[in-house]
Amino acid sequence: MSFKDRTLICRDCGVEFIFTAGEQEFYAQKGFLNDPVRCPECRKARKHAQPQNTSEDRRRRQRSRTSSA
Numbered sequence: 001m002s003f004k005d006r007t008l009i010c011r012d013c014g015v016e017f018i019f020t021a022g023e024q025e026f027y028a029q030k031g032f033l034n035d036p037v038r039c040p041e042c043r044k045a046r047k048h049a050q051p052q053n054t055s056e057d058r059r060r061r062q063r064s065r066t067s068s069a
Helices: 021-030 040-049 055-068
Strands: 006-009 016-019
Touching: none
Parallel strands: none
Antiparallel strands: 006 016
């Protein structure tokens, strides 16, 4: 399959960004069916705004569930 750079519009900020041929190939290899809807800057901001779910957090929650039973 042939990939070409495409210009997309960010859902959050409305800025145009390039969805490169390399990124499209990566998405296809991973089986992703949808194009990205956010520019790289908004994706990064969204990722950092979400609480991190670390393995230490999971262990702490498991311990609190088992000790309260």
